Amino acid sequence: MTRKSLFKHLPTTLFVASTSLAAVVHAAAPTELLAGYSGQAQAPSSATRGQQFFTGTHGGDWSCSSCHGAVPTGGGKHASTGKPITALAPAVNPERFTDPAKVEKWFRRNCKDVLTRECTAAEKADVLAWLLSLKP
Amino acid sequence: MPNISHPSSRPVVALLHLLGLLAGLGMGIAAWADGEQQTRQVPLLPAYQQECAACHMAYPPAYLPAESWRRLMHTLPTHFGSDASLDTATAAAVSDWLGSHAGTYKRVREAPPENRITRTRWFIKKHDEVPAATWARPAIKSAANCSACHPQAEKGDFNEHRIRIPR
Numbered sequence: 001m002t003r004k005s006l007f008k009h010l011p012t013t014l015f016v017a018s019t020s021l022a023a024v025v026h027a028a029a030p031t032e033l034l035a036g037y038s039g040q041a042q043a044p045s046s047a048t049r050g051q052q053f054f055t056g057t058h059g060g061d062w063s064c065s066s067c068h069g070a071v072p073t074g075g076g077k078h079a080s081t082g083k084p085i086t087a088l089a090p091a092v093n094p095e096r097f098t099d100p101a102k103v104e105k106w107f108r109r110n111c112k113d114v115l116t117r118e119c120t121a122a123e124k125a126d127v128l129a130w131l132l133s134l135k136p
Numbered sequence: 137m138p139n140i141s142h143p144s145s146r147p148v149v150a151l152l153h154l155l156g157l158l159a160g161l162g163m164g165i166a167a168w169a170d171g172e173q174q175t176r177q178v179p180l181l182p183a184y185q186q187e188c189a190a191c192h193m194a195y196p197p198a199y200l201p202a203e204s205w206r207r208l209m210h211t212l213p214t215h216f217g218s219d220a221s222l223d224t225a226t227a228a229a230v231s232d233w234l235g236s237h238a239g240t241y242k243r244v245r246e247a248p249p250e251n252r253i254t255r256t257r258w259f260i261k262k263h264d265e266v267p268a269a270t271w272a273r274p275a276i277k278s279a280a281n282c283s284a285c286h287p288q289a290e291k292g293d294f295n296e297h298r299i300r301i302p303r
Binding site: 108109110 | 218284
């Protein structure tokens with residue numbers, strides 16, 4: 001791109017960049033995410049079920065707690081690398097469950113690691129309901 | 137930007153923006169900190185820092201040849217027993233960056249088994265004094281846990297004078 005054409009396209013480039021940035025940083029409240037998952041599941045969520053799901057191993061080696069701790073108001077530790085992981089409960093760590101794309105990415109990856117399949121909307125709703133019930 | 141009233145302040149403003157940007161991105165530094173080798177520092181691509189340092193530290197791109205990074209980036213859904221899959225656009229950006237900052241130094245030339253830094257010949261040679269039992273200590277767990285013994289590893293500093301092996 002020549003200097004001249006760069007300047008000609010700069011306003012559009014900036015516009016595109018700023019709108020896509022707005023899409024990326026679109027923040028949601030954890031409660032909105034929960035409502036979304038419960039809506040998809042077409043059933044109310046259960047914090048008790050969420051706790052069982054989170055701490056259970058589902059026939060494999062790992063549970064969610066293996067990396068996030070049995071009570072995720074404290075920090076966790078990656079089960080194979082040892083890298084510290086900050087608390088998952090939004091009451092302790094307000095950044096959690098505010099970026100829908102990040103939440104979906106990690107549900108997809110971690111559910112595959114623990115359950116060898118993706119989590120259902122109902123399971124995500126239960127986990128989130130439990131995490132939201134935890135107080136520091 | 138119609139800011140013509142203070143033309144002299146512009147470079148300063150630009151510099152401040154740049155500094156703010158660098159600080160804001162949490163710019164990490166990767167260095168080839170080999171005693172005999174001149175230190176080479178590469179600022180980490182923010183997407184690399186964000187996506188490839190969630191489960192372990194951001195490994196310096198210079199520690200593996202381009203071929204190893206390419207293979208790693210093509211097998212992310214089955215990454216050392218973890219699902220590390222990425223969307224296509226992010227994966228492409230990270231791949232490009234790794235490819236252009238991969239190791240070129242002669243000891244990094246060959247692609248190691250499993251695409252592991254810890255299986256390269258230079259790594260094994262540099263660590264031949266570390267006994268097998270040390271690697272297995274709970275505070276270390278894995279040779280890939282560089283920061284356990286190199287406290288400044290996240291900054292790309294592997295200098296032998298700053299090594300602290302946990303008990």
